[in-house]
């Protein structure tokens with residue numbers, strides 16, 4: 001039996017539309033005795049909302065099995081004064097941080113989408129305020145630094161550009177809290193009481209999922225759904241341990257490959 005970390009966006013659903021066979025695959029993985037954890041860089045919804053959305057598509061999971069970047073932020077920044085430029089839905093999951101507007105210990109950058117709210121979060125005024133705090137000595141953190149994310153309408157700009165922009169302006173380097181940071185994968189292993197060498201990561205992103213997991217000694221399977229691009233696999237030095245056409249084919253693939 002293995003510990004299996006399942007990415008959510010692009011593996012179980014795309015823009016909330018379930019991928020065919022996802023619910024059944026999760027059921028079969030559980031029946032085979034594997035321990036599962038759902039590890040996501042998604043930043044547009046609260047953890048409770050995310051879990052409820054997955055459950056509504058027939059995926060059996062408990063909200064406690066979901067690990068989000070907000071969890072990682074709370075772990076890293078508990079009790080500190082934080083200027084959080086994150087989407088509104090996430091604020092409730094940042095309990096334990098002191099969310100304030102100035103004189104902060106840390107600036108935290110979250111995800112982005114094309115909602116009018118996001119335009120306000122990443123307004124010039126807010127970015128200039130974040131820059132000013134960094135200049136005064138605050139540390140820069142980000143939930144992730146993804147360049148883009150896959151939606152049903154195609155790729156959409158993500159918040160990595162804001163992180164890179166602030167790093168450039170303030171001449172600093174951000175600490176990444178979500179995938180591919182080793183701490184994020186280590187937390188998932190701890191939650192499953194699993195050794196990284198006995199743990200598999202399943203995702204659609206070569207950089208955050210596959211390279212991140214392999215960096216801490218896990219094995220990684222890439223799915224050909226979500227943000228998967230054949231040319232990216234061909235030209236990348238990052239090689240997954242396996243590639244499956246979708247999560248629907250993961251249970252039998254693992255059966256063959258878990259020695």
Ligand SMILES: [Mg+2]
Pocket residue numbers: 007008009010011203204205226
């Ligand atoms: Mg993904």
